Amino acid sequence: MKDVIITITATQxxxxxxxxxxxxxxxxVGQYSYEDGSGTIxxxxxxxxxxxxxxxxxxxxxxxxxxxxxxxxxxxxxxTPGVRxxxxxxxxxxxxxxxxxxxxxxxxxxxxxxxxxxxxVVDFDxxxxxxxxxxxxxxxxxxxxxxxx
Numbered sequence: 001m002k003d004v005i006i007t008i009t010a011t012q013x014x015x016x017x018x019x020x021x022x023x024x025x026x027x028x029v030g031q032y033s034y035e036d037g038s039g040t041i042x043x044x045x046x047x048x049x050x051x052x053x054x055x056x057x058x059x060x061x062x063x064x065x066x067x068x069x070x071x072x073x074x075x076x077x078x079x080t081p082g083v084r085x086x087x088x089x090x091x092x093x094x095x096x097x098x099x100x101x102x103x104x105x106x107x108x109x110x111x112x113x114x115x116x117x118x119x120x121v122v123d124f125d126x127x128x129x130x131x132x133x134x135x136x137x138x139x140x141x142x143x144x145x146x147x148x149x
Contacts, residue, residue: 006030010025010134038061103121119132
């Protein structure tokens with residue numbers, strides 16, 4: 001695992017408003033692995049995401065990704081294009097079952113980082129809540145230090 005800088009931008013459009021609005025944009029430190037197109041991105045959530053005390057791991061392959069959260073918030077999400085799946089979303093206030101369908105999955109990752117872009121629709125009881133775009137950028141920490149010098 002390599003030490004990395006992770007920048008995540010999450011946007012959402014709703015059925016009533018087709019414009020993509022930024023829900024969250026943050027940069028954090030984390031860990032990253034890559035081997036033959038697959039690997040793991042992991043980091044601690046912060047107050048900015050509303051998930052402080054939660055550890056997030058994204059296991060990715062060329063075909064899809066599996067996101068797992070543990071800690072104060074427990075959830076799993078599978079991102080496989082063309083596949084609708086459901087997952088439990090547990091919070092300190094209760095839990096719900098949510099549907100998710102991945103529309104686009106674009107990994108552009110290498111040993112030195114890159115980007116992972118996922119466009120997906122979230123629904124409750126097959127009623128669309130929103131179309132989301134999660135854009136993740138990975139940079140090695142030593143690259144960041146070199147840019148600052």
